Every structure is written in C-alpha cells, then in structure tokens.
Amino acid sequence: MIDLKFIGVGGAYAINLGGNCAYLKDKDSLLLIDCCEDATLKLKEKNVFNNVKNIILAITHTHSDHVAGIGTLIWYSNFLLGIKPKIIKNSQSFELHMRNLLNLLGVEEKFFEFVEPSNLMIDEVNIKMVSTKHTPMLESFGIMFSDNEGNYYYSGDTNDFENIKNLVCDQRIKKVYCEASWKSYNAHIEYQSLKNIKCDKLVLMHFEDDELYKLAQNDGFNVAQISVVE
Ligand SMILES: [Zn+2]
Numbered sequence: 312m313i314d315l316k317f318i319g320v321g322g323a324y325a326i327n328l329g330g331n332c333a334y335l336k337d338k339d340s341l342l343l344i345d346c347c348e349d350a351t352l353k354l355k356e357k358n359v360f361n362n363v364k365n366i367i368l369a370i371t372h373t374h375s376d377h378v379a380g381i382g383t384l385i386w387y388s389n390f391l392l393g394i395k396p397k398i399i400k401n402s403q404s405f406e407l408h409m410r411n412l413l414n415l416l417g418v419e420e421k422f423f424e425f426v427e428p429s430n431l432m433i434d435e436v437n438i439k440m441v442s443t444k445h446t447p448m449l450e451s452f453g454i455m456f457s458d459n460e461g462n463y464y465y466s467g468d469t470n471d472f473e474n475i476k477n478l479v480c481d482q483r484i485k486k487v488y489c490e491a492s493w494k495s496y497n498a499h500i501e502y503q504s505l506k507n508i509k510c511d512k513l514v515l516m517h518f519e520d521d522e523l524y525k526l527a528q529n530d531g532f533n534v535a536q537i538s539v540v541e
Pocket residue numbers: 322323374376377468517
C-alpha cells in the first residue's frame with residue numbers, strides 16, 4: 312500500500328498550509344509530485360534528499376502553485392547533490408510546455424531530462440500520468456500508481472468529480488488522493504460533493520484554505536498529513 316508523504320497541503324494561495332506537494336521515496340530514488348515554491352528548502356529541512364541518487368519529477372500541470380519551485384529544485388539537484396532530475400513525459404505537448412517554461416526560467420536543458428513513465432518504478436510502484444480536466448488554459452494530469460496490492464489515484468487539480476466518484480467506487484482502487492475546494496469554480500472539486508462519497512480510501516489534499524482543512528478533519532475525512540523530519 313503506497314503512502315505518499317506531503318510537504319504542504321494548500322492550493323493556489325493557501326500559504327499557511329504550504330503548496331500541495333507530495334513525495335515517495337525508495338532506497339535511493341525520490342519521486343516528487345509537483346514542485347511548490349519552497350519545495351527544495353522543505354525537502355532539505357526534512358532530510359528527504361539523504362541517500363538520494365535519483366530524482367524523478369511528476370508535474371501534474373503548470374499552475375504556479377505546482378511548478379514555482381522547479382528551477383531551484385533542478386539547480387539544487389545538479390549543483391549540490393550531483394543529480395540531474397528526470398521529468399516525466401506526460402504527453403508530447405506537455406513536454407514542450409515544460410521545456411518552454413524551463414527555458415523562460417533560464418534553466419539549461421543539460422540540467423534535466425525527460426523520461427517515459429513506462430520506464431519508471433519507484434519502491435516497486437508503477438506510475439502512469441492520466442489526463443484530467445482542470446482549466447481550459449492548461450493540460451492537466453492525475454497519477455495512477457499501481458503495485459502488487461492494487462491501484463492508487465492522485466487527482467492533481469481537477470474538476471472531474473464523476474471520475475473521482477467512479478474511482479472511489481472501484482474495488483481495484485485502494486486509495487484516492489483528491490483535492491478539495493469550497494466551490495468548484497469550474498476548476499476544482501467542491502467539498503460538499505465529496506461528503507457524499509466520504510470513505511476510508513478517500514484522502515483529501517490541496518485545500519482552498521485553513522478553514523476547509525480544519526473542517527475536513529472535524530468531519531472525519533482522511534486528510535493528507537505533512538511529513539516530519541526523516
Ligand atoms: Zn493547485
């Protein structure tokens with residue numbers, strides 16, 4: 312059963328909760344899901360980089376709260392850890408967007424590379440990027456993980472409540488990490504609708520603000536936990 316660790320659980324401007332950013336660590340490999348503004352500092356403070364020789368980035372989409380720290384992470388990895396991060400190639404067009412973004416940020420191509428998700432395995436877990444609906448402006452992805460116990464879904468930012476509902480009802484899916492907002496705004500999952508599918512396998516993350524984070528806990532939802540120092 313995979314258990315993602317989080318360095319932050321806040322959406323867009325929920326700065327008190329930290330940018331929603333999760334990771335999975337194998338012996339010497341680190342999978343980082345999105346890269347919030349202060350991701351590198353937080354990972355360093357929690358000793359997450361210890362013994363890491365391989366860094367893989369799964370970027371769900373290019374909204375600022377999900378990629379603002381990517382330049383620093385790539386530079387820190389190359390210059391201080393001696394590691395060239397691998398970015399998962401979600402799709403051809405997404406790879407192009409990421410290349411353009413990194414180019415604009417002044418991050419040279421020699422400091423990162425793109426890899427097909429089919430070649431990856433972290434901690435005996437397979438990783439598959441799955442296209443999802445979020446905002447018409449950006450290509451967005453969720454992540455389907457699988458190991459010998461079953462499948463696990465990470466929603467990324469999405470407005471596709473039907474998909475989340477179906478996944479929660481699907482017995483092959485052991486866990487669903489899902490974002491939560493007060494309202495959908497046509498871009499997110501409304502908290503009220505999540506109350507109808509509340510169950511043990513549902514883990515809420517990417518909260519719109521502190522109040523919603525507290526309410527979800529009071530309502531008995533599983534919520535993504537901020538990891539402690541390793
Ligand atoms: Zn977001």
